[in-house]
Amino acid sequence: MAQQLQSVSIAAPGFFGMNTQDSPVESPPRFASIALNCVIDQYGRVGARKGYSYITTNATAISGGNGLTTIYEYIKKSDGTKVVFSTGNNKLLTGTVTLVDATPASYTITAEDWKIVELNEKVYFFQRGYEPCVYSEGTGTIQKMSAVSGSAGTPPQANEALGAFGRLFVADFTTDKHTIYWSDLLQGHKWTGGSSGSIDINKVWPRGADEIVALAQHNNFLVIMGRRSTIIYGGANDPSTMAVTDIIDNVGCIARDSVQNTGADILFLSEHGVQSLGRLIQEKSAILKDISRNVRNDITNYITLETGIIKSVYSTVEAFYLVTFPYSGITYCFDMRGMLEDGSARTTIWNKIEPQCFHVNKAGNLYMGHANGITLFDEYNDGTATYSMEYFSNPMSFGNATTLKFVKKIAMTIIGGAGAITNLQWAYDYLFNYRSSAYTLSSGSIAEYNVAEFNVGEYSTGVVITRPSINASGSGFVATIGITSEIDGAALSIQQIDVLALMGRLV
């Protein structure tokens, strides 16, 4: 006797992002097991991420190198013009379209781990083991710090620098990992006299020994991040009187460039994943808010594997926090529009984009560093290449894990992706031997006003909506549904997935 089809509708599938931590069967369908090259768009849908396009057209200065490793945009106070600095190929560079070598004369660079900060009409370039360099708006050139007029003291060859509270704070030296130095007020090139100073926090670490990785300013606090602990100083606007207000044990930062200030929070990468410090400050004794809780094991694996320089960025326009692992070629994207109930962020993962560095300029544009210069995060291609967007649900039991299911039909509502070849895939019982059905999304014809084809005008909303529907096959106790689509210049979002399954016998 024929049985009734069981219908499962997943509206805004993957809205909660990836979840590889919870039991797949019990996981809500709004979590995805894979959301590759996806973002959560403004409508709460899983959509394809943007790609990048090159701004730089003349990268002769970094020819033969490994691309750009740092980007920083400085807006001149005098006339508002922009100067974009970058580093790469063992050079300090300026320019966007054409990269110009601005390295000071007789200054040899053999490492690429610069930290660029700004203070009082000067831009400072720090790297461990190197004398800092300074761009002065007055001279318009990059000089070694010792050559800057008015410089005093020994230029600190620090790896971490922070421009905050009207002065520069630096730390993480070759042999000294526990002392923070600060410059004279508003003079980042004066490291002796005035109100300059230092503090050795070797005896402040809660576990007795740690090393400074990063510095941050938040909520009028100076946040000192060790590798395994975090110390928060209050009153740092006068460093001579600043005092510890909180010490967080077992939560530190493992990557200097993973620290991003969102305004409300400080996000950083710890050994446990991405953490939110702002919440720690607010809640003081509350449990740590683990932003990457839903992908914890995955991200910690990438952390363990990583040998390169981890970079990150926070974009207010895109409302995400990106952290990239160059060794694995993986970038995690954490949606910052809103947090889930457990305090984690909706997470997706990117590949192939492989940015070497990030920078959000004053206009909100996301710059990335690639092999041939500065790129802009805007188009739906990685340079000229396409990339694959993948979404897979968690295994679904349709409410009854003990009953055999026969997936009969899969229907989707896809926004955009004009002309993209899309594979609808399904598999049973936690296996990855997906069966697939290819479907070419409608290329649509977006009407151009006052243009008619064969005297017939076509009008549309401007958004291509495709509703592919395929007949599925096979059976199993749980089913995984997915979609892969090659992104080539067009955005794509999954609005809805409907699955019709036939319930079979009990186990």
Next chain:
Amino acid sequence: MTLDQLLGITNMGGAAALSNLGIKEARDAGTAQQTALTDMANKYQSDIQFKPYTVTGATGSSTFAPGGGASTLSPQLQAMMQQLLTSSGGMFSGAAQPIDQRAMDVTAQLEAASAPSRQREYLSMEQRLFNQGRGGLQTAQYGGAPEQFAFAKALEEQRAQNALMGRTQAMNEQTQQLNIGQGLFNNAFVPQQQMNMQTQVNTPFAELINRAQQQGAVTGGELAGQGTQARIAGETQANNLRQVQLQGLLDALNAPAGGGTSFLGSLLGKLFGGGTSSTPAGFVTPTAAQQNAALNLP
């Protein structure tokens, strides 16, 4: 030899003898006068000589002799005076010492007195800084933390104050030693002063006695001198009278008696015959200078 010659000789000899007698008497009178005055001087010299005397009282005794005076305190006061002098010497010695060492000693004592509380405050500050995570703070403005700077400043101020207090104390002690020494020194001579007062009180009585003796001697000497002068005058008068007497006698002998020959001439003529006016041979009449020399006259 004629009688005249003989008379001449006798006349001249009589005059010479008379003259010698006058000289001798005058010389004897002077000698007697000198002897009398010498005796008188000897007599009154002993009379007017200072008579030693001694004043004795509770503080001791003072003896005044022609060779000088001497005071002797009583043994108790002498011992007390010695003790006071010794003590004052010690005080003066102390006051004369440089105060640097004493100032340092006092300062060290003040430092030692404040060290415990200072240590407690330092530990408290160190604990506070450590709790605030500021133990390793180094600033160009303050060296360390502002609290450490303030502590060090307060410490140095206290040290400076202690040093000043030490020096002031040492100076006060020096002044005190000087004052005590002066007091002791002054008091050491109080017995002597008391004895001097005692001597001064008793001295007028001895002076009166001496003065009476001296006055008596002076009066006696003056009376004796006047007596001697009177005697000298009498002797001189007698001598002059005798000279006159002898000259008269001599003139009488030489005066001519009836034939133009003096009595002596006649006498001698009778004895020796001859003239009277010729000078015997070999006889030389002495010159006036020789006569004066013989009479010891100028």
